Amino acid sequence: MHKADFQSMIAGLKAKYVVEDGEAQLVPHAPSYAEIRLSRFPERYRNLTFADFRFHGTPEQIASQRKLVAFLKAGKPAVMYGNNGAGKTMLAFCAIREQLMAGRDAEYATMKDIIDLVKNCWSNGTSELRVIERYVRPDYLVIDELDKGYGSETEFLNIFAIVNRRYNDRKTTVLISNASRADVDVVVGKSVVDRIGEDGVMAPMTWDSYRPIIAKEGR
Numbered sequence: 001m002h003k004a005d006f007q008s009m010i011a012g013l014k015a016k017y018v019v020e021d022g023e024a025q026l027v028p029h030a031p032s033y034a035e036i037r038l039s040r041f042p043e044r045y046r047n048l049t050f051a052d053f054r055f056h057g058t059p060e061q062i063a064s065q066r067k068l069v070a071f072l073k074a075g076k077p078a079v080m081y082g083n084n085g086a087g088k089t090m091l092a093f094c095a096i097r098e099q100l101m102a103g104r105d106a107e108y109a110t111m112k113d114i115i116d117l118v119k120n121c122w123s124n125g126t127s128e129l130r131v132i133e134r135y136v137r138p139d140y141l142v143i144d145e146l147d148k149g150y151g152s153e154t155e156f157l158n159i160f161a162i163v164n165r166r167y168n169d170r171k172t173t174v175l176i177s178n179a180s181r182a183d184v185d186v187v188v189g190k191s192v193v194d195r196i197g198e199d200g201v202m203a204p205m206t207w208d209s210y211r212p213i214i215a216k217e218g219r
Contacts, residue, residue, distance in 0.1 A: 033100075034100040034101055034103070037100050037106075038097060038100060041093060041096075041097075042093075045089070045090060045093035045094075048090060048093065048094055048097075049094055049097060049098075050069055050072070050073060050091075050094045050098070052090075052094070053065075053069060053087060053090065053091060053094065056207065056208070057207035057208065058207075061206070061207040064203065064204075065207070067201060067203075068080070068091070068201055068203045069091065071200055071201040072091055072094070072095040072098070072174070073095070073098060075095075075098070075099060075102075075104070075140060075172055076172065076199065076200040076201065077172050077173050077174060077196045077197075077199050077200030077201075078174045078175070078196070078200045078201050078202075078203055079174075079175045079176075079181075079184060079193055079196055079197060079200075079201075079202050079203065080092075080174070080175070080176045080177075080203045080205055081175075081176070081177040081178070081179060081180065081181055081183075081184050081203070081204060081205065082178070082180075082203075082204050082205035082206050083178070083205055083206060083207065083208070083209065084178050084209065085209030085211040086205035086206075086207055086208075086209065087205070088144075088176045088178075088205060089144055089176065092108065092142045092144060092174060092176060093108065095140075095142070095174065096108055096140065096142060099139065099140040104139040104140055105137070105138045105139045105140070106138060106139060106140035106141070106142075107135070107138040107140070107141050107142070108141075108142045108144065109135065109141070109142070109143055109144070110143070110144045110145040110148065111143060111144070111145050111146050111147075111148050111149045111155075111159070111187075112145065112148055112149075114131065114135065114143070114158065114159065114162070115149060115150070115155060117131045117134070118131050118154070118155075118158055128158060131158065132158060132161050132162055132165065135162045135166075136162060136165045136166055136169065136171070138171070139171060139172065140171070140172045140174075141162075141166065141171070141172070141173050141174070142173075142174040142175075142176065143159070143162075143163075143173070143174070143175055143176065144176040145176065145177070145178070146159075146175060146176065146177040146179070146183075146184055146187045146188065147177045147178050147179035147183060147187070149187060151186075151187075155187075156186075156187065156188075156189070159187060159188055160188060160189045160192060163175070163188055163189075163192045163196070164189075164192055167192065167195050167196065167199075172200075173196060175188065175193070175196065181193075181202070181204065
């Protein structure tokens with residue numbers, strides 16, 4: 001064992017135990033904010049990191065995957081769209097984990113989550129601005145399943161307001177859709193998607209499904 005590793009192990013033990021009356025007593029561990037948030041991840045993604053992603057496909061596709069992962073690791077904006085099962089949601093939760101562990105506030109929401117909250121505003125008489133502010137607030141936001149909306153003007157206006165405000169506030173937004181780039185433009189607005197692309201990466205995920213790889217590894 002290297003000296004640095006040994007010192008790190010000793011420091012970890014000291015953080016967990018104190019000596020009272022000649023006996024080592026376990027110090028109660030208060031979970032951090034990041035640990036609490038990670039515990040609320042869907043079980044499928046709870047313990048996954050970028051190291052668990054398997055690069056696959058043609059050399060060009062693998063190069064695209066490496067570029068995307070590099071941007072996500074760096075906390076950059078991204079628009080991921082394309083085939084089902086390409087690893088979009090997995091990478092999103094890996095990115096959120098990375099941000100939480102770095103001490104940033106990061107959140108995940110589906111298009112339906114946001115739509116449902118807006119509908120609740122209508123039923124209880126509160127302002128839709130509360131929903132917009134909720135999703136403008138985090139340092140890092142993933143909006144998944146953009147293709148699962150109803151295509152109404154109200155949806156467009158609210159999603160546009162969230163993403164545009166975040167862009168102006170220089171906050172990172174990651175958009176995910178199983179549809180085409182053109183469909184993403186319709187949901188959010190081409191100008192907003194172009195802005196995200198300027199600061200981050202546009203990632204057409206055209207490779208084969210990632211799910212057979214996961215199944216083979218028993219994940």
